[in-house]
Amino acid sequence: MLSRTMFRCGQMYSRVFAVEVDLLTEPLYFTLSAKPHILHHDYQRFFGEGKLFSLYVDSDNRIQKAQTHAEIKTKLSKLERDCVVLETCSYIPDVKNSVVKGFCIRDKSTPGISEEILKTFRQNESVCVFSYKLDGQYCWQELWSHVNQTEKAERQYITPASTPLYHPSTLGIRSSDVFYSKEEAYMVLQECSDILPESKAVLQLVDEQGESSGSDGFPVIVIEGLDATGKTTLTEALRESLNATLLKSPPQCLAPFRQCFDSEPPVIRRAFYALGNYITAAQMGKESLKAPVIVDRYWHSTAAYAIATAVSGRVENLPRPDSELYQWPEDLLRPNLVLMLNVNPEERMRRLKDRGQDKTIEENELEVNQLFRLKVEEAYKRIQNPSCISVDASPSPQEVLQQVLRLIRNKCQL
Ligand SMILES: Nc1ncnc2c1ncn2[C@@H]1O[C@H](COP(=O)(O)OP(=O)(O)OP(=O)(O)O)[C@@H](O)[C@H]1O
Numbered sequence: 001m002l003s004r005t006m007f008r009c010g011q012m013y014s015r016v017f018a019v020e021v022d023l024l025t026e027p028l029y030f031t032l033s034a035k036p037h038i039l040h041h042d043y044q045r046f047f048g049e050g051k052l053f054s055l056y057v058d059s060d061n062r063i064q065k066a067q068t069h070a071e072i073k074t075k076l077s078k079l080e081r082d083c084v085v086l087e088t089c090s091y092i093p094d095v096k097n098s099v100v101k102g103f104c105i106r107d108k109s110t111p112g113i114s115e116e117i118l119k120t121f122r123q124n125e126s127v128c129v130f131s132y133k134l135d136g137q138y139c140w141q142e143l144w145s146h147v148n149q150t151e152k153a154e155r156q157y158i159t160p161a162s163t164p165l166y167h168p169s170t171l172g173i174r175s176s177d178v179f180y181s182k183e184e185a186y187m188v189l190q191e192c193s194d195i196l197p198e199s200k201a202v203l204q205l206v207d208e209q210g211e212s213s214g215s216d217g218f219p220v221i222v223i224e225g226l227d228a229t230g231k232t233t234l235t236e237a238l239r240e241s242l243n244a245t246l247l248k249s250p251p252q253c254l255a256p257f258r259q260c261f262d263s264e265p266p267v268i269r270r271a272f273y274a275l276g277n278y279i280t281a282a283q284m285g286k287e288s289l290k291a292p293v294i295v296d297r298y299w300h301s302t303a304a305y306a307i308a309t310a311v312s313g314r315v316e317n318l319p320r321p322d323s324e325l326y327q328w329p330e331d332l333l334r335p336n337l338v339l340m341l342n343v344n345p346e347e348r349m350r351r352l353k354d355r356g357q358d359k360t361i362e363e364n365e366l367e368v369n370q371l372f373r374l375k376v377e378e379a380y381k382r383i384q385n386p387s388c389i390s391v392d393a394s395p396s397p398q399e400v401l402q403q404v405l406r407l408i409r410n411k412c413q414l
């Protein structure tokens with residue numbers, strides 16, 4: 001978890017390393033020092049079990065870094081038999097965007113099966129692999145990749161660090177998982193246009209839509225909620241009842257590219273959805289001059305899913321409710337009303353089963369991972385300006401529609 005870049009910058013001793021040992025507990029935090037440090041029992045146990053390696057990608061090119069990280073993740077997911085792969089990160093306390101994500105592998109197999117995979121990363125200069133040795137009460141880390149016979153790996157001693165005020169995964173969200181301006185998201189797709197030709201086509205569609213004009217016309221109402229909470233059913237009914245225009249984010253013109261971007265690493269995937277909101281915003285501006293506009297998903301979906309995925313572990317690890325990360329982007333058209341449909345998990349599962357369509361990886365996550373669902377729901381509630389109003393979507397479609405029509409008439413004078 002320590003790179004040549006970090007060596008050059010003299011940053012290695014100011015970094016804190018966090019290993020997500022178990023999703024329900026605090027990560028294990030440590031720093032590195034030149035001098036040996038006596039470790040207490042928890043740390044000795046962690047570093048002493050089986051062979052331990054850590055690795056991460058060291059590159060100034062964020063696209064290459066994200067793609068290599070994703071490739072490593074895929075390869076490591078194939079490790080079975082006596083191998084455990086844990087998520088790690090390192091960061092400089094209180095320094096935003098200092099987070100570097102990586103992995104830690106504990107291998108109890110003989111002969112060590114993980115080493116075969118780790119050796120394949122040796123060809124890639126940007127992948128740094130470290131190994132750990134426990135000697136009595138001391139433990140040190142040394143570079144494992146790119147060390148030849150004559151070179152002697154330098155040791156850095158493991159030194160416990162205290163728990164930070166904010167969970168480290170919250171430090172790297174801005175401009176990597178959530179984009180707070182069109183320009184930030186646009187730049188990501190520009191940076192990957194050589195390796196991902198679909199980016200050029202998406203950018204062209206963004207350019208063609210132009211800027212969204214502020215809407216002084218009819219109200220714009222966004223319907224949000226997890227999958228299968230009834231958004232499609234309700235938005236179509238609202239279109240009929242209010243004689244409204246129905247829009248979606250991502251917009252229809254991005255549908256041919258969605259599958260491609262869904263299989264890209266988070267930074268690229270999130271930039272795609274962020275740009276989708278700007279295209280929809282431009283359509284909202286135009287359409288709201290003619291009729292009320294109903295929108296199926298918008299910024300709340302983009303930010304809530306992204307934050308919940310980026311933050312590991314428990315709901316308590318989410319950015320605090322007053323965090324700037326929940327603020328609406330200044331340059332994105334604000335709707336007049338955002339309603340969030342809520343149904344209990346059992347009813348949602350029943351609706352999902354009845355529908356039986358293909359699901360995205362994230363939708364599958366929602367089903368299997370209760371922690372993830374709780375984080376998405378909580379992040380939705382924390383987003384500000386505008387925040388969303390919760391609607392109980394468990395009654396019949398007709399009752400939900402009537403409830404929502406009352407709310408719209410109340411709040412938007414329609
Ligand atoms: N109020 C309701 N009561 C019972 N079933 C409902 C209700 N609303 C929708 N459904 C059913 O639940 C399933 C999911 O509904 P729908 O497709 O509208 O959800 P969605 O939120 O748009 O999902 P997604 O985001 O995954 O597209 C459908 O089979 C639909 O007929």
Ligand SMILES: Nc1ccn([C@@H]2O[C@H](COP(=O)(O)O)[C@@H](O)[C@H]2O)c(=O)n1
Nearest residue numbers: 227249250273297298299301302305362
């Ligand atoms: N404005 C949006 C809309 C969607 N997403 C992402 O898509 C997934 C859910 O969309 P469905 O159309 O399949 O319901 C979800 O994983 C979101 O991450 C988004 O980011 N922004």
